[in-house]
Amino acid sequence: MPLSLSARPVRRLVTPALLVLAATGASACRRNQPVPPAPTPTPVAGADADALRRAREAALADSLARARAADSVARAASAGDAAAATAAAEARRVLTTPVYFAFDASELSDETRALLDAKLAVLQRYPQVALRIAGHTDARGAAEYNLALGLRRASAVRKYLADRGIALSRLAVVSFGAERPAASGEGEDAWAQNRRDEFEIVAGDAALGGAR
Amino acid sequence: MTLVSILRRTTRRCLAAGAGALLALGGAVGAQERPGVRVGLLYGERDAKPGILVLPVAGAGGDSVRAILARDLDFGDRVAVLPASATLGAPAAGAALNYALAARLGARGVVQATLRGAQLEVVLHDVAQRKVVDRTAYPLPAPANGAAWRRALHVASDALEEVITGTKGIAATRVAFVHEGRIWAIDSDGANAAPVAGTRAVSPAWSPAGDALAYAELEAAGSSIRVADLRGGSRVVVPPQGLNVSPAWAPDGRGIAYAHGMDLGTDLWLAPAGGGRGVRIALGRGSDNTSPTFSPDGQRIAFTSGRAGKPDVYIADADGTNVDALAALSRDGADYRASPDWSPDGRAIAFQARLDGRFQVMVATLRDRAVTQLTREGVNEDPSWAPDARHVVVASTRSGQRQLWVVDTESGRARQLTRLAGARLPAWSPRLPR
Numbered sequence: 001m002p003l004s005l006s007a008r009p010v011r012r013l014v015t016p017a018l019l020v021l022a023a024t025g026a027s028a029c030r031r032n033q034p035v036p037p038a039p040t041p042t043p044v045a046g047a048d049a050d051a052l053r054r055a056r057e058a059a060l061a062d063s064l065a066r067a068r069a070a071d072s073v074a075r076a077a078s079a080g081d082a083a084a085a086t087a088a089a090e091a092r093r094v095l096t097t098p099v100y101f102a103f104d105a106s107e108l109s110d111e112t113r114a115l116l117d118a119k120l121a122v123l124q125r126y127p128q129v130a131l132r133i134a135g136h137t138d139a140r141g142a143a144e145y146n147l148a149l150g151l152r153r154a155s156a157v158r159k160y161l162a163d164r165g166i167a168l169s170r171l172a173v174v175s176f177g178a179e180r181p182a183a184s185g186e187g188e189d190a191w192a193q194n195r196r197d198e199f200e201i202v203a204g205d206a207a208l209g210g211a212r
Numbered sequence: 213m214t215l216v217s218i219l220r221r222t223t224r225r226c227l228a229a230g231a232g233a234l235l236a237l238g239g240a241v242g243a244q245e246r247p248g249v250r251v252g253l254l255y256g257e258r259d260a261k262p263g264i265l266v267l268p269v270a271g272a273g274g275d276s277v278r279a280i281l282a283r284d285l286d287f288g289d290r291v292a293v294l295p296a297s298a299t300l301g302a303p304a305a306g307a308a309l310n311y312a313l314a315a316r317l318g319a320r321g322v323v324q325a326t327l328r329g330a331q332l333e334v335v336l337h338d339v340a341q342r343k344v345v346d347r348t349a350y351p352l353p354a355p356a357n358g359a360a361w362r363r364a365l366h367v368a369s370d371a372l373e374e375v376i377t378g379t380k381g382i383a384a385t386r387v388a389f390v391h392e393g394r395i396w397a398i399d400s401d402g403a404n405a406a407p408v409a410g411t412r413a414v415s416p417a418w419s420p421a422g423d424a425l426a427y428a429e430l431e432a433a434g435s436s437i438r439v440a441d442l443r444g445g446s447r448v449v450v451p452p453q454g455l456n457v458s459p460a461w462a463p464d465g466r467g468i469a470y471a472h473g474m475d476l477g478t479d480l481w482l483a484p485a486g487g488g489r490g491v492r493i494a495l496g497r498g499s500d501n502t503s504p505t506f507s508p509d510g511q512r513i514a515f516t517s518g519r520a521g522k523p524d525v526y527i528a529d530a531d532g533t534n535v536d537a538l539a540a541l542s543r544d545g546a547d548y549r550a551s552p553d554w555s556p557d558g559r560a561i562a563f564q565a566r567l568d569g570r571f572q573v574m575v576a577t578l579r580d581r582a583v584t585q586l587t588r589e590g591v592n593e594d595p596s597w598a599p600d601a602r603h604v605v606v607a608s609t610r611s612g613q614r615q616l617w618v619v620d621t622e623s624g625r626a627r628q629l630t631r632l633a634g635a636r637l638p639a640w641s642p643r644l645p646r
Contacts, residue, residue: 148455148473
């Protein structure tokens, strides 16, 4: 028997009728699945030709099924990875989201407290993580006094987190005053974006998992 | 007009302080700085500037010599430099100056400079006396128009101004400032601008000897106080732990005051200039205190503080005691005062005050705490006094972009010093070593 085209046992051969059903099914969901290419007709006569055709069709159906199975396993695996990566990215996003201040002030607004509470949860879950808090100001004050104001803003956030149980050793502070604006230009839009604390993960980043 | 006199132009500030005492002091200082020269040329009227004519200078580079001397004298704001005259040239060798013509042109003094090889001879004629009252030779280091060559001319200008007015000029000084994160320095006439130190630097401060610049470097994990020796090399005076900014040299050169911040506010500290452990000199009790400046005798400091809420300028003894608001009773309407600089004569403090939302530079006289607004055009910040205690350099937006400008506190006259957009945080040098 010239069945060398297929190494599969004969019991896995399927009838032409099933193939038609399968083709119909494939056609019905063609939006989601690629339609397999039609078998190339080969000029072979008699029962051998039929057997060859059936074998080919069986092999094709088998490989399609295997491909579908492998694909679904891969999908399940990547869905798990994606979930982990998403969680890590979300943790980083929460930790590094800047907080903003009113003019010449270092008081924490309700919105800022909510953002800090979210950071607090991540810091509590990952005790290896340490942050550097960088205070910034807008350009309107005196340059040297702004450096002290920036430090005051960073220290206000540090105190909020430390008061809720985060070790001071995990919270470094630094000030850049008005020297590193996030937004250029004059006007309240730019100024509001520049009156901020920025956060940098300086230790324990790997504990968050995923790839940066 | 007769001979010489110790009379010289007095200032509003001086008048308030007692003109007689100041004039005697000025004469004594002049005599001390320049032995053998006791006095300045007579002023016809107390407030009139003496007219000075700078004669054309023959030879290669002569035009530059004349232009630099004339401009230096003009920038000093103490004499009226007369336009070059086609009818009065340098006298031929052995011939006398045409004093009658000089007098008709309005000159009370005539500057005659002569290039003699690698030397410049500078002669000052007193027109009324019809004679030479000063003759000095200066070495001119090659090449012509190089930094050292120009500096030699500035030294000559400053000496001329002292003979003419009794007050030494400020042409042979420099201004340090911040541009694009680096510390730069520029000659007082705007020449030779070049970066000196730093990569993310702010707040340059000259050593009293004029041979080094302290500044703050903003590093990723904190800021440090560093000193750049202008003959080469630099050192860290205060390491980058916490906030360390706004250095100011004590007048004895041994200590550097600076603002140091950790958790509970920012206080003033004093560290040995050579490096080492600092000590706290002002108790802010949790408030923010920055930008110290010493009185010339080193006994007092002025600084910015937020201790009463809004930032304001305070004065204290150098050990931080006896703190007093500088302009508490001022009616300037300012809601923010900062960045003080104590004048080299000890009589005044310049600072910036926010009036109607814009910073302007103000001058407070210490005898009566009277505050005068010095600038009105654009936003003006970070004043620093010249060693003549008369001119200040400020960062100003009056031209549409931030540049450094020199303002005469007597006349209000202003001139643009830099051509570098964004230049700021200027610090005028003391008298520089030869």
